[in-house]
Amino acid sequence: MKEEKASKIGFLLSNIRTLEFATIDSAYQEGSPADLKFNFGFGVLEEAKWLVCDAIVEFHFNECPFIIIKVRCEFEVDSEAWDSYVDHKRHTITFPGKFLQHLAVLTTGTTRGVLHAKTENTKFNQIILPTLNITDIVSEPITFDLDTKK
Template sequence: MPENNSRQVNFALVQITTEQLDLSMDLYSEEKPVTMSAGLDFGIQSSQNLLKVLFKTTFHQENIPFITIEAGCVFAIDPESWNLFCSEEQGFLTLPKNFAGHLATLTSGAARGILHSRTENTPMNRFFIPVSNIDEMIPGNLSLPLNSEA
């Protein structure tokens, strides 16, 4: 498990969601190059110490998407670990970059599995979310407002 100030952070994956899955093979052309874009979003439900990570990726050609998938993972953070990140005086939950990156990597892996499962035995199964260093998408520690529930 990731550490914060040499203390172990305890958490559990409690839910995986498929927020969006659009598959439009009729928009795909063998002759055109394929590009990808990806993004992350984080939200909290502080009353239950829950953190949700959303990972979205789109495969497109000439800016026209033909595959879009957005998956989410909800993590329960134990109260002691939550308090390590929480600053009620400042009104923020601050996630260290390495911990946020770890949760984002788990979420991208879930999205990868969902895409594979939903396209298995179809021509679209050749498109997959590459294994990459997802935490590079996170520029630094993340501060999430405690009063904005996910």
Template sequence: MDKKPQKIGFALNKVTTEQFAIIEDAYCDGGDISLETKLGFGADVDNKMIAVFTTFIFKCNDKAFLIIEAGCHFNIKDDAWEEMLDDEKKSLTAPKGFIRHMTVLTIGTARGILHTKTENTSFNQFLLPTINVAEIIQEDTTINF
């Protein structure tokens, strides 16, 4: 991408809970708890939207017991969309700083969904930790159509 938009106008359009599951039989009190994190990105060319998906899987002794995947779908202003779009390659390349920002918003959204879905249960003790997104996203993100 030769040119990068200096200022990207965007708005949160929709929040989705892609997955949510509590697998009580897989939870083992006092077991080894771990957290797996995944990120995903998508684009809707017709509506000029970028979607960010975060998946968190809490495991006890390597068995998943709490799963959440949340998505945030962002409308992108026309001028910024056109600057990021590569019609020839049928792709969109978003600057790393912008993708990081949208990812932080999506992780925070997942954190809120997790709290709401587990409120007043014993699983409410499992919180999403702070995540340094800059360590994960170190380059611009290209989404192919």
């Protein structure tokens, strides 16, 4: 039932943070095909009613990273929608998989832009975060523990 409400969750992209960015010249092999490691992390900031999505990206050759980037998008969730997903007895909140997928897509696009901006006018600018099938990475609802001190 709650999965159906996913398309009606109001939210705003409230903040973008580059948590980590590094290039390692010695590991870079120009002209060689690079491998990509990509993952997401999610969390909640209960007081602000924010859901955060981290994109963690690593480009590497033979397990040696040459670009590492971690970008966080912080989404302010509509108060009414937030409250509808809270389980007060368990002190948890569960967001639907489809909603999390949508935020992951937005975070991926943001990460692609940050990567371009950080590598502009460098040899690394030819490295582009490819399109990804987010449904292979994020598909299930996620439940978060809430602060029980309130």
